Amino acid sequence: MASQIGEKTILRARGVSKHYGGVVALEAVDLDLREGEVLAVVGDNGAGKSTLIKALTGAIPKTSGTIEMDGQEVQINSPTDAKAAGIETVYQDLALVNELSISKNMFLGREIVRDDILGRLFGTLDFGQMDSEIRALFQKLDIRIADIYREAEAFSGGQRQAVALAKTVMFGKRIAILDEPTAALGVRESKMAMDLVRSLKDHGLSVIMITHNMQHVMNYCDRVMVLRLGRLAAVRDVKDVDGDTLVGLITGATEDKAA
Amino acid sequence: MTSATQPTANSDERVKEISSFRNALIRPELGGIVGTIAVFTFFLLFAFDSGMFNSQGIMNWSQISAQFMIIAVGACLLMIAGEFDLSVGSMIGFAGMLIAIFSVTLGWPVWLAIIVTFVIAVSIGALNGFIVVRTGLPSFIVTLAFLFILRGFAIYLPQTIERKTIIGGVSDVAEGDWLAAMFGGKIFTGFFQWMGDNGIIAVFERGTRKGQPVVEGLPMLIVWAIGLVIVGHIILTKTKFGNWIFAAGGDSEAARNSGVPVNKVKILMFMFTAFCATVLAVCQVMEFGSAGADRGLLKEFEAIIAVVIGGALLTGGYGSVIGAALGALIFGVVQQGLFFAGVESSLFRVFLGLILLGAVILNTYIRRIITGER
Numbered sequence: 359m360a361s362q363i364g365e366k367t368i369l370r371a372r373g374v375s376k377h378y379g380g381v382v383a384l385e386a387v388d389l390d391l392r393e394g395e396v397l398a399v400v401g402d403n404g405a406g407k408s409t410l411i412k413a414l415t416g417a418i419p420k421t422s423g424t425i426e427m428d429g430q431e432v433q434i435n436s437p438t439d440a441k442a443a444g445i446e447t448v449y450q451d452l453a454l455v456n457e458l459s460i461s462k463n464m465f466l467g468r469e470i471v472r473d474d475i476l477g478r479l480f481g482t483l484d485f486g487q488m489d490s491e492i493r494a495l496f497q498k499l500d501i502r503i504a505d506i507y508r509e510a511e512a513f514s515g516g517q518r519q520a521v522a523l524a525k526t527v528m529f530g531k532r533i534a535i536l537d538e539p540t541a542a543l544g545v546r547e548s549k550m551a552m553d554l555v556r557s558l559k560d561h562g563l564s565v566i567m568i569t570h571n572m573q574h575v576m577n578y579c580d581r582v583m584v585l586r587l588g589r590l591a592a593v594r595d596v597k598d599v600d601g602d603t604l605v606g607l608i609t610g611a612t613e614d615k616a617a
Numbered sequence: 618m619t620s621a622t623q624p625t626a627n628s629d630e631r632v633k634e635i636s637s638f639r640n641a642l643i644r645p646e647l648g649g650i651v652g653t654i655a656v657f658t659f660f661l662l663f664a665f666d667s668g669m670f671n672s673q674g675i676m677n678w679s680q681i682s683a684q685f686m687i688i689a690v691g692a693c694l695l696m697i698a699g700e701f702d703l704s705v706g707s708m709i710g711f712a713g714m715l716i717a718i719f720s721v722t723l724g725w726p727v728w729l730a731i732i733v734t735f736v737i738a739v740s741i742g743a744l745n746g747f748i749v750v751r752t753g754l755p756s757f758i759v760t761l762a763f764l765f766i767l768r769g770f771a772i773y774l775p776q777t778i779e780r781k782t783i784i785g786g787v788s789d790v791a792e793g794d795w796l797a798a799m800f801g802g803k804i805f806t807g808f809f810q811w812m813g814d815n816g817i818i819a820v821f822e823r824g825t826r827k828g829q830p831v832v833e834g835l836p837m838l839i840v841w842a843i844g845l846v847i848v849g850h851i852i853l854t855k856t857k858f859g860n861w862i863f864a865a866g867g868d869s870e871a872a873r874n875s876g877v878p879v880n881k882v883k884i885l886m887f888m889f890t891a892f893c894a895t896v897l898a899v900c901q902v903m904e905f906g907s908a909g910a911d912r913g914l915l916k917e918f919e920a921i922i923a924v925v926i927g928g929a930l931l932t933g934g935y936g937s938v939i940g941a942a943l944g945a946l947i948f949g950v951v952q953q954g955l956f957f958a959g960v961e962s963s964l965f966r967v968f969l970g971l972i973l974l975g976a977v978i979l980n981t982y983i984r985r986i987i988t989g990e991r
Binding site for chain 1: 851852855856857858860861863864866867868870871872874875876877930933934935
């Protein structure tokens with residue numbers, strides 16, 4: 359697996375800090391995401407995982423720090439900026455509109471309109487084109503949704519998560535940020551979702567994933583960064599670390615200065 | 618919709634298989650279709666000889682239904698987008714009054730009065746929407762405020778300017794006006810004359826209009842209603858914007874995450890609702906030749922009821938323009954049918970309450986089926 363990861367760093371963040379008045383939520387955190395890797399972000403509650411993700415995607419303004427993509431500094435001050443740069447955040451519950459069918463959800467906000475006068479004037483949709491693209495992609499990603507015309511809420515959490523991930527692939531995003539993708543899923547569903555995360559790299563995506571599940575870190579991720587009390591506690595290759603060490607790093611029982 | 622490309626799909630689905638028959642049933646329009654059939658069956662059985670189904674009778678309830686339909690289309694799209702507009706009824710009175718004041722009191726050409734009124738009304742709709750999306754307040758409260766503000770102006774303006782609450786004389790100034798004819802005129806008059814000549818519909822037997830059909834043509838009111846229903850339905854089901862309407866009402870956060878301009882969609886829907894209310898206002902003013910301060914009273918609720926009968930969810934994200942149109946048709950037929958059947962007309966309100974309750978219960982049941990009976 360590791361051999362597939364390019365040496366190229368796609369996203370580089372330096373000295374990212376977030377202060378709320380006198381409270382330090384995040385202090386000078388560096389992050390490197392290599393092309394095609396799955397990078398886990400772990401840490402106890404309040405360690406700053408979510409703050410880091412929000413600062414990276416412009417959901418909250420960062421107090422200081424810089425972000426580079428492909429070696430070029432980029433200004434990400436809003437979620438729209440992040441999307442434009444090719445960074446998609448997939449939230450557990452906020453990725454799909456439950457009332458819309460799977461097929462409408464997949465293209466929501468980026469619908470394909472008919473390539474004729476009706477499409478240009480009124481935005482009439484090209485259902486055939488969209489549906490066939492969805493089916494092809496689902497097959498490629500091995501996502502099993504029998505009826506793409508049913509409302510999203512009729513499907514299980516794992517299936518919805520899979521659809522949300524497929525959306526990032528479909529729109530050619532380069533970086534997917536997943537906020538606890540398996541938090542609400544059962545065991546079998548979690549495996550399904552994580553297998554999908556694992557396969558995202560084959561479709562050109564690099565992944566940053568917040569998780570509490572050490573098993574998932576060990577089985578599905580390439581590298582892991584540990585946050586503690588708003589600071590970067592460690593960055594390790596997953597193959598060089600075991601679960602106990604990770605827990606030690608998270609709680610502070612083990613100190614790591616290599617980071 | 619079966620899994621032609623994925624033969625193993627079903628083995629792995631949590632979704633229950635549902636029969637295609639049940640699948641066909643779980644549409645938002647179901648309540649409207651059932652209600653329409655029930656209502657027509659009832660009146661065909663009990664009021665067939667009352668004149669309800671001759672040409673005049675049909676035209677009578679068609680016009681009433683068309684009035685409901687025009688405002689129901691706006692209310693429907695707005696409700697699917699997740700918002701309400703309680704100021705629709707007041708807007709009808711207010712907009713009608715503006716036209717009368719502009720054209721009769723101020724002596725403007727009628728076409729100009731109509732256009733300016735549309736601009737003002739749609740701007741107020743935009744203001745409604747802007748306040749709702751900016752403050753995050755429930756549209757229920759914001760538009761309730763406009764229910765009173767607009768009704769207040771609809772009474773205050775004519776009283777102050779003309780010292781009365783009804784301004785008449787619009788018919789005289791509207792004579793020959795091209796835009797007024799698009800709201801107050803009739804079309805297919807030749808066809809109706811032909812139907813009269815050939816005995817398909819009744820003609821006057823005596824008097825100055827001897828030989829003319831009792832129904833002279835299709836009123837523009839009905840043309841507007843049908844047009845708005847068709848346009849609304851196509852926008853909602855066939856276009857990108859229709860998707861956005863559903864998404865904005867279903868889950869505005871997820872929609873924003875997907876890049877849908879939710880605020881813009883909602884404000885546009887408030888504007889469209891105001892537009893529909895104004896269409897009805899102009900049609901009424903042209904038909905009656907006057908504007909009254911109390912026009913459109915309670916219409917906002919009737920519009921909402923028609924939409925709910927038509928299968929829309931009060932919480933947004935689900936509904937159908939065709940359903941809302943059927944809801945409006947049920948309204949018109951029952952309101953006039955009770956009259957034809959000689960039933961005390963106050964019972965219409967009782968019926969309204971009952972059918973609303975029935976429709977909401979049916980809709981909830983349908984939703985449970987769709988969501989896998991959670």
